[in-house]
Amino acid sequence: MRLEELEREEESQLSDETSTNVVLIPEPQGVVVRHRWQKHLLTYLMVFGPGLIVMVADNDGGAVSTYMQAGGQYGLHLLWTLVVLLPICYFVQEMVARLGIATGKGHAAMIYERFGKWWGRFSLFDLLLVNFLTLITEFAAISLALSAMGVSPFISVPVSALGLTLLVIMGSYLRWERAVIALCVLDLTWFVLAFVVHPSWASVARNTLVPTLPLGGVTSSLVFLVIAVVGTTIAPWQLFFQQSCVAEKRLRFADLKWARLDTLIGSLITVTVAGAMMLVGNYGFQRGIVFQDPAQFAGAIMPMLGHFARNSILLLMVNAAVLGATAISLASAWAYGEVRGWEHSLHKKLWEAPGFYATYIVCVGAAAAFVLIPHVPLQLVIVSVQVFAGLILPSAIIFLQLLLNDRELLGDRWVNKPWNNVINWTIIVVLFALSLLLAAQVMLPNLFN
């Protein structure tokens, strides 16, 4: 009898211990659907975001200016460059998405961990510098566009900086993503403008598919603009941004195909929107309108196309700059937070990740303040951004390529296939050649004259 009682006591103790040691993992909450197509569609909608945002944000304030200048100076002759840039955009960003999904870490952290402190610091310094200079151009675009609408830069720039800060400090990645996707959708208005200017669609199709040279042949200005188009379409911050964004969204291995689709759709949108900007610029080319920036162009076309076209161009310029500014500042904050080992997530509240949010706010605030300095040489900043970005882009892609061949880290499943490597080394060689050409042209401005 006594033995039975002892056994019962032991069993009861064991049961208590077991119940205290077991950690119950709650079953993840999901949405139940009945059809396979619903499952695919819903999964895509849940995964999409990083690829679309990085690509649409790539058409930032500087890009609007570059593409419209390309159309304004050379009509439809440079449309073919966008067709060439489409696969380059996709292949580079696909590697970034794959690396982000495989490691769950940002690009800066990967360079730091696999290539050591020197390259880690160098890449980070380059990124922060070129991002800061690019941010200045975003605020310059906001200031320029809203000045043309009668808003003083002393109001437009601080309000934009405040809005950009409020966008991220909400403590939710999803809220930020939804707000930014709404801005991305607004960017599609460029297609409406492209129809409003009534281009010859036959010429558009011809110049898109067949590379042609403008009347003056290869000139210094043409070479510079082609390089600027390339530099604008693929920028170093994009690599860092998308990988961190994928890690932030905690995309799973199974999500890779949807992340690829997201990147492909994003690439198609960025290239076709860039084409629409060239078509709008081409309207100026056909009517002999000479312009230095899109705001000037918007003012010049108002008598012919009305208030809608003018205000749309100005507001789309602001939208592009805001999209670019939030993505670029986040790329800097994520990269700096990763390398410093700080909490670096939009899921955290302001006080839970103070270093991460401080980096974002300092980047935005300092760039906004810089634009408000009287007589600041903005044109010099814009040129420096293009040259510096062109200079560091090929090296940034080399690290990406080396990381995607790191079998020790990624295993056979995630490393590049041989055909991936052939395409990517070709891209790197082309970008290096353009980078050298750009650097040579900036140092020797009369090289092609």
Add this chain to the structure above:
Amino acid sequence: MASVQNTYQPQFFNVIHPLNDVPEQKCSTEGLGRIRMTRAVRISLGVLRAYLIVMSLMLGYHVLELAGVLHKTF
């Protein structure tokens, strides 16, 4: 008498948002140290390092020159 059996079994799919899902074990750099590189890659990176330093210095000089900082007379 033949009987008809209902073999239809509805299939359901549970779609979970990545942020709500159980975290996966990712490829980790822990214990791996630095990436293994061939001699050729190491030399290429050394050349790249020199190229970037020289070009950055040249660009910096050019920008300062354009800004008029280097030719200021007082």
